[in-house]
Amino acid sequence: MRPGRLMRLKGMMRKEWLQVIRDPSSIAIAFFLPILLLVIFGYGVSLDAQDxxxxxxxxxxxxxxxxxxxxxxxxxxxxxxxxxxxxxxxxxxxxxxxxxxxxxxxxxxxxxxxxxxxxxxxxxxxxxxxxxxxxxxxxxxxxxxxxxxxxxxRGGELTPPVQLEQRIWYNPEVRSTDFLVPGVLAVIMTLIGALLTALVIAREWERGTMEALLVSRISAPEILVGKLIPYFILGMGGLLISLAMASFLFHVPMRGSLWLLLTTSALFLWVALGMGFFISTVFKSQFVAALVAMVSTFLPAFILSGFIFDIRSMPDLVQWLTHLIAARYYVSILQTLFLVGNVWSVILPNSAALVLMGLFFHGIVYRKTHKKLE
Amino acid sequence: MGGRLWALIIKEFLALFRDKKSRMAVILPPLVQLLIFGYAATFDLEHATLAIFNQDQGNFSRELIGRFERSTGFDIVGYLQSESQITPLIDGEGALLVLRVGEQCSQKVALGESCPVQVLIDGRNSNTAMLALNYVRTIITTFNQEKAALKGNGLPAQLNIRAWFNPNLESRWFIVPGIIALLAMIVTLVVTALSVAREREAGTFDQLLVTPLRPWEILIGKAMPGLIVGVGEASLIITVTVFWFKVPLVGSLLVLYPALIIYILSIIGVGLMISSFSTTLQQALLGAFLFIVPAVILSGFSTPIANMPQIMQAMTYLDPMRYFLTIVRRVFLEGAGLHYFIHDLWPMSLIALVTLSMATWLFRHRMY
Structure with a gap:
């Protein structure tokens, strides 16, 4: 370990943290957004027709x-x-x-x-x-x-040749809220992760402060880790609020283990933040990064994740495309953990896919952030 | 005056389309998304994975299972030998449902009793579960009726079902016109919500304010790219909906376009309002999402407004997408005329008027 690394990392984190606190919009993204969205999604999205x-x-x-x-x-x-x-x-x-x-x-x-x-x-x-x-x-x-x-x-009993008995497992009352709320968490976390970080690196390039960072003794990985940790903490805060609301406000049953839920959620948050950093690094301009974040995060997570439209009903080609959407793996994990339990044959492959996607995003960001100017 | 307004409009278009990356980011994604989402967004279940556990050896159960094997709605993924196989199969998403035919099924039927059949369905996605259950019920009901008719005791009454406007109940006909409203909103908002905030952050908006341009002229200049891009992109999407997805356009474009223009104007108003409230791009981006996400949910795009609690139903009246979504769907499938939409058009116009005036006012009155 190079001397002073911890100190530089702490400095970087402190700077990033101050930036977060001074622009109220980051705090709003992390804490206000999940509450608002969960209330709107939780009450507004229902497939149970009544009256x-x-x-x-x-x-x-x-x-x-x-x-x-x-x-x-x-x-x-x-x-x-x-x-x-x-x-x-x-x-x-x-x-x-x-x-x-x-x-x-x-x-x-x-x-x-x-x-x-x-x-x-x-x-x-x-x-x-x-x-x-x-x-x-x-x-x-x-x-x-x-x-x-x-x-x-008329005195006779109706004896049909086949008497059907139906059992719907995991959700016997067929309450659509029970499967939609876990899916909503995935959409919300995608938004929070990407919104928090999509502009972070582009902003530094645009304002010229990236050059200032580059001429300091701090190394590229230190810049990235120093930026990641504050947003990760913010995101976990938002996540905990959302999980608490899913349980206590919407009464979604929680059949899997809590630690597994937290671990996989932390994993997904890491991927979502990576996606934001990726957009920010690749496009370098805040305006373009914001455009890309708007069109590439919410709608794919909403439509292609299986949160509301079942992936199994899609044509093969589109099913294959959904594998590029990180939210799909998290939706699958969440629905299983909330409604079924710790089914390892679902959780392990999906978590492995998340790890791969996270490595891809963070890897590209790492490679593209070098201490050279173009 | 005409000259300087024209110059401003040209400048706004240049700001949006000058560099290749932002040109691509505005034009390309909606088209790609339309093609993908048009196929992805469906509530119709095809090829539901079914496993069969037959505890009976007789002909009757074989005949019943044959009905499931030949049905196009199901893909048979396996035949189970013991009860212990069921739980891991459903838990691990190996099969959506398991059909279990009880012991001595054929014997019981021969004695005039009922054959016990159990269907176990993965309820993780309750909507899919209900659809699969309906398929199973339909197959078994038809089977029962045929058997009963053979014995000469048919049903004492019939139920004839017809669906108007969408006889085969294809949910794609419902969703794809909805995507027109969805993508038109996102494109328009993307173009307008970032425009003022971008200039505020760069400091050029102050320069614009000290020119002889009046606020309403700035408004027109800022609104023009949104209007052209929004209406243009929507027209492209309508074309694809009709010619690629073959959704029938029963109604008239003369009904659709006035509604579309009012809709786009109301979105421009919202976008410019968000933009003039924000001092940085990050704030504008957040504002845009704070509008888009609730607007999509409350519009009834994915799930009907009628299923929402009363308070939320009341909130939907503030959502311009709600009105246009109703119009676009009904014009496409029902061919409904303008007179059906008075109560959708005036609230949308009011939203456009209020948000556009607010945005104009904010140009000058938010100066820091």
Missing amino acids: VRIGIVVEQRDQPSLSFVGGFEQTPYFHPSTFLSIQEAETALRAAEIDGIVWVRQTFGSDYLTGQSPPIGLIVNGVDANTARLIQGYVQGIWGSWLEQQAEL
């Missing part, structure tokens, strides 16, 4: 018709409203006042009682395909229990 506005058209108010539509009053999934004719209901659907129509025709009751197997119509607005599919599922559920109820009324 679906459904229009009900019953043309003949007889017992079979009414017993079927009665099922819509009793679930929290629907907010039914009655229309007198199908034309009125279709106008409302076109004006986006309702999301679907249940249409029980005039002859339904009499045809049903004479055993002619009459149809019930369900029209959904398919623009939002995912919600439309959920509505179909809910209606099929109501329809299924109505059939059973009718079979019982």
Whole structure:
């Protein structure tokens, strides 16, 4: 070890720390941003459709018709409203006042009682395909229990050839918050990491202070480590806040071990900060670095990480591309640690990928920061 | 006056496009992102990985499993021999779901009882789990109905389902028009949010203020690049959406474009406001993210506004993207006309008016 290295490192860290404290925006990024984002994501992102506005058209108010539509009053999934004719209901659907129509025709009751197997119509607005599919599922559920109820009324039990029993593991209530909040952590940490550091090195080059650093006795690795540590501490602060909120505010179950969660999170933060340094070093101009950070961090982490859109549903080529997004590995680790437990066959390969990405980013930064001027 | 305004506009374009790196950073990423995200952002599940654990030897269970093997929705990844294999397979993400056919299934059916079938699904992604469950249910319901019809006791009633505007329920038709709104916002904001802050940090904005240019002229000069780049990039994306992704454009461009221009103006207003608040690029960058991220979430781009709690639903009215997103989706798929959008257009215009005036005022009144 060269003499005085510790002292130089301390000096560098102190300088960086003062810079952080004097520009309130860094503190805001580390502490205010995660709280704001977690509240917005945690409450705002939900795939659980409730109170679906459904229009009900019953043309003949007889017992079979009414017993079927009665099922819509009793679930929290629907907010039914009655229309007198199908034309009125279709106008409302076109004006986006309702999301679907249940249409029980005039002859339904009499045809049903004479055993002619009459149809019930369900029209959904398919623009939002995912919600439309959920509505179909809910209606099929109501329809299924109505059939059973009718079979019982007629004295026979409905014995279908195949009786399906379903178990959804890790999230039996199918609460989308439980899988979205861990994913949100990955998006937030990507943003924090990159935002904190994307301008840090470019700023020094642009203001000419990099030259001042280069002529001092400090070495290039010391500059980098001295810059990394303060931002790492800030980022860990933000991370702890986010983890606490996930547990205490959103009640996401925590089935894996805490130390493993902290270790993998620290690993991811190191990668995210590396990405920011990478952008900063490669582009050298604050303006371009800011442009690049804006287009290359949030959206890829949002769309390609598997946090909301399942990677398994993507075409092969895009699935392959997601391997370039660090957040994808962290999302996978987080969802498993929160909802399943310490599954090493998921955690180890994903952590290894993070290590590789981190080495790549920090390695390029290290190679490009040399004590020479161009 | 016309001359100096023109000069300012030219200067703004030069500032943005002069060097190659920033030219690339503005123009290229949205196109690449559209192509990738257009394919990535889907809620449709294809090739769900399925493992089968059959504890029965009879023909009935073989016939049932055959239905799953032939279905395009599932990829069979293995046949299990013992119960102990199930947990590690699902835990390690080896299979999304396991179908377990109970013992003596075929015998029970022969006796007129039901065959017990269990489906175990990885619920880590609850939406995927629900989709997979729906596929399984559909296959089993169809199977049951066919068997019942063979025995002469069909169902006493039918459920006919139709989906308007998107008959095959392709979520891509929903998401890709949304990407138009998303990328148009990001490009416009990137161009405008950094423009004033950059000059403030370099100190050239003060020079601009002491020229004879009036604040509204500065506003036009600063807004022009955003407007041209935003509308131009959006047009490119609309073209790709129609011709590459083949999303049907049922409605009229004459409805879409006025809405697009008002939308871009409101984003420019927000961008310039952020920019004139900030004294450094770092602050402008933070401000831009503080706007973009909530705006995307609250717009209903990925998950419906109707699923949000009441307070958040109220907050969405402040989000210009919310209005344009509704318009672009409904124009594309439903072909809805202008009269449906009065209640989306006026709030968006109001946001544009307020933010643009605020930005103009801030040019002169934030002087440090």
